[in-house]
Amino acid sequence: MNAIGASVPRLEDDRLLRGLGRFHDEIVRPGQLWLRVVRSPVAHARIRGIDTAAAAAHPGTVAVLTAADLAGMPPVPVRQPAPGIDFTPYLQSALADGHVRYVGDPVAAVLSEDPYLAEDAAELVALDLEELPVSLDARTGADLHPESWRGAGATVGTVDFAYGDVDAAFAAAAHTVTTDLRVGRHSGTPLETRGLVADWDARARRMTVWGATKVPYVNRRITAQMLGLAEHQIHMLETDAGGSFGIRGEFYPEDLLVPLLALRTGRPVKWTEDRTEHLVAANHAREQEHRIELAFDAEHRLLGLRGEAWMDTGAYVRTHGAVVAVLTSAMMSGPYRIPACRSRVHVVTTNKTPVGTYRAPGRFQHNFVREHAMDLAADRLGVDPVELRRINLLHGGELPQQRPLHIFGAPMLLDGKDHLDHFDKSRELFGYEAWREEARQARTQGRLVGAGCAVILEKAGLGHDSAVVDIGATGAIRVAMGGANVGQGVETVMAQIVAEEFDVPTGSVAVVLSDTDILADGSGTFASRTTVVGGTAVKLAAEQVLAKARRVAAVLLGAEPEQLVVHAGCLAVDGEPERRIALGQVAAACYTPQFVRTGEEPGLIGRGTYAAGAMTYPYGAHYAQAEVDPGTGAVRLLRYAVSYEIGRAVNPALVHAQILGGTVQGIGGTLLEDFRYDERGLPLATTLDEYRWPRAGDLPDIQVEIFEDAPAPGNPLGVRGAGEGGTAGVGAAVANAVRDALGLTGTVGALPLHPDRVMALIRATDEEEEAI
Numbered sequence: 001m002n003a004i005g006a007s008v009p010r011l012e013d014d015r016l017l018r019g020l021g022r023f024h025d026e027i028v029r030p031g032q033l034w035l036r037v038v039r040s041p042v043a044h045a046r047i048r049g050i051d052t053a054a055a056a057a058h059p060g061t062v063a064v065l066t067a068a069d070l071a072g073m074p075p076v077p078v079r080q081p082a083p084g085i086d087f088t089p090y091l092q093s094a095l096a097d098g099h100v101r102y103v104g105d106p107v108a109a110v111l112s113e114d115p116y117l118a119e120d121a122a123e124l125v126a127l128d129l130e131e132l133p134v135s136l137d138a139r140t141g142a143d144l145h146p147e148s149w150r151g152a153g154a155t156v157g158t159v160d161f162a163y164g165d166v167d168a169a170f171a172a173a174a175h176t177v178t179t180d181l182r183v184g185r186h187s188g189t190p191l192e193t194r195g196l197v198a199d200w201d202a203r204a205r206r207m208t209v210w211g212a213t214k215v216p217y218v219n220r221r222i223t224a225q226m227l228g229l230a231e232h233q234i235h236m237l238e239t240d241a242g243g244s245f246g247i248r249g250e251f252y253p254e255d256l257l258v259p260l261l262a263l264r265t266g267r268p269v270k271w272t273e274d275r276t277e278h279l280v281a282a283n284h285a286r287e288q289e290h291r292i293e294l295a296f297d298a299e300h301r302l303l304g305l306r307g308e309a310w311m312d313t314g315a316y317v318r319t320h321g322a323v324v325a326v327l328t329s330a331m332m333s334g335p336y337r338i339p340a341c342r343s344r345v346h347v348v349t350t351n352k353t354p355v356g357t358y359r360a361p362g363r364f365q366h367n368f369v370r371e372h373a374m375d376l377a378a379d380r381l382g383v384d385p386v387e388l389r390r391i392n393l394l395h396g397g398e399l400p401q402q403r404p405l406h407i408f409g410a411p412m413l414l415d416g417k418d419h420l421d422h423f424d425k426s427r428e429l430f431g432y433e434a435w436r437e438e439a440r441q442a443r444t445q446g447r448l449v450g451a452g453c454a455v456i457l458e459k460a461g462l463g464h465d466s467a468v469v470d471i472g473a474t475g476a477i478r479v480a481m482g483g484a485n486v487g488q489g490v491e492t493v494m495a496q497i498v499a500e501e502f503d504v505p506t507g508s509v510a511v512v513l514s515d516t517d518i519l520a521d522g523s524g525t526f527a528s529r530t531t532v533v534g535g536t537a538v539k540l541a542a543e544q545v546l547a548k549a550r551r552v553a554a555v556l557l558g559a560e561p562e563q564l565v566v567h568a569g570c571l572a573v574d575g576e577p578e579r580r581i582a583l584g585q586v587a588a589a590c591y592t593p594q595f596v597r598t599g600e601e602p603g604l605i606g607r608g609t610y611a612a613g614a615m616t617y618p619y620g621a622h623y624a625q626a627e628v629d630p631g632t633g634a635v636r637l638l639r640y641a642v643s644y645e646i647g648r649a650v651n652p653a654l655v656h657a658q659i660l661g662g663t664v665q666g667i668g669g670t671l672l673e674d675f676r677y678d679e680r681g682l683p684l685a686t687t688l689d690e691y692r693w694p695r696a697g698d699l700p701d702i703q704v705e706i707f708e709d710a711p712a713p714g715n716p717l718g719v720r721g722a723g724e725g726g727t728a729g730v731g732a733a734v735a736n737a738v739r740d741a742l743g744l745t746g747t748v749g750a751l752p753l754h755p756d757r758v759m760a761l762i763r764a765t766d767e768e769e770e771a772i
Contacts, residue, residue, distance in 0.1 A: 003499035007653035024211030029268035036118035038108035040100035043351040043681025045129035054124040060117035067097035078321035085157030092316035101315035104280035134681040138312035138348035159325040164340025169304030173295035182750035185287035186673035192242025195272035198262040214249025215524035244486035283356030287312040307343040314354035327362030335419040360724040371454035371732035393420040417710030426643030448628040452736025460721020461532030464611035469541040475584025480512040482522010501542035528721025536610040544606025616712040618720035620644035622729035626737040633758035641703040647720035662726025
């Protein structure tokens, strides 16, 4: 049976739809204590004192911690170092010491017998804070040297990627276009907020932790190092997760406080954040200011690109380090033929919530900037924006192409088939020219309707992962791998890969994720890498199982190993189907003296590790048709479509769902979601009334088309990552549609396109026309 390529139902859905899921807040341990974090109410201040006496005396309080109780504890490290940048002065401690640097900065931890008592006690902690001036703009604040950043400047460092002679390209250009653009601050806000449960077994001297999604193996290493434990003393167990999108499962201050307090008290400790905490304390994302310059020759061919950006990293550098800046800078040229490119990103601290990775980090920003600048350039050059892209997109004769860059130490090898052909096919498939004509006709009738498109280059599959596949004597098949299930259907996909190898139903494969007692190492789920890297490790482990099974079965069947074929969970002699043996029977034989070898693991088990030498580069196109209400400035999407080259889809329905869900999140960040602050640095979005998600009524019918024209050559499955392509191009496509609808001669200026911002654009356009 062909398991790969089939849209089989998700294995996860059976338990989730029947209410049998297990989320971290459902973990209840005997004698459990509850943690409540006391957070700074101001954006920047010197801590003159913290009075915990009343909180400590409150009924049910077991412990109250401040920074003084964590003396000698190092700050939370980054998991992705960046060459040439010293993050040390900007790392966050579990509890603020000396200064608070954003609203939400943890200053104390209260541990109580009951969650409500913990909240009451936390309100009794009295803070004596001397407020200091705040820095809220990365571009204007880049040269500030606030005393609170441990004597360091506000600029953490600069990420710079370049190839070709950029200055010469601009000197030779027939046309240049320059513009400034800004991307606002928004982030993932999953239905389930963060949380953790830790239980210390003093007799076994082992810690069990539930709720560490995304990178549990990384978090185990950090926890072990900070608590002075051996890694084998910490057992991470996966729970279900109500969404992640990159921001859940990073190592936050609370990820240290929970196990630390469990260790110190000898009792289980549980923490679940509320929605307001999540909106001010979990990683924010996106906020960047850009200046982009494009150089063209007389035939409208791109000669060069220069970009400079200021990334607001918030009050601290969290575990992602400079990943967002790297991906913003290194991939700025996208899927275009650009002989020379230089892109520089300054990472700057401000007195806002720290930022991290969020679905399509860096790419949402640079796609908006580059693709919106391309539409502006098309107007300035007097050429159709579709045609300008067609002139400059890489075609099949130029691919694969290695750009003279290295991203995270790996060469940037564009391994696609034909970006131009993909763009042409998708435009025809969606009828985009008809969308544009409809918009033109609507404008003749006085309606503000426009159409816009954007092309994207994605990345996926860097790093390594491990897997174990075993078959028991009963024939039961199990796979363990290092990914995490955050709603994307990874259990189903891994089961399909194994089912393909053994020719069994997908539902007969049991999948275990991120159990650190079963699998020694894994890289987790992030960066659209789970199927590419983890799936390949699973395939390699399954192949090992089959290799051993063939050797043993050949003896049992009196045949040669190469004569045996897999059929319906059995090995049979090719051409003699009656000579067969079930894989479970082979597994049972593997425990007998005849087949136990010195140095070989007994049983029928395979272990696979896959290390990707380079990333794979998926690609796609986004299309939007939008109408602007001239009286309110509200933007309504009439149509939206995404095409995406997946290489090979293990489960097409899940790929479709990933792209669809990502597109909805992109729409939210383009039109609605925005973390704003007042002049004192106080957040203005602390509930979902102020931070507005897209509702069903805000969304059009979104078309998604998956292409499998270019299997990835770098991995044996031929797969490319699917998690972020739906988000990456939305800001660009919608901004271009709004620009078209309003007939702007300039740009939209910034995202998100709130009604007030759009009304300002309408007024500016009216004033221009009156001046003419």
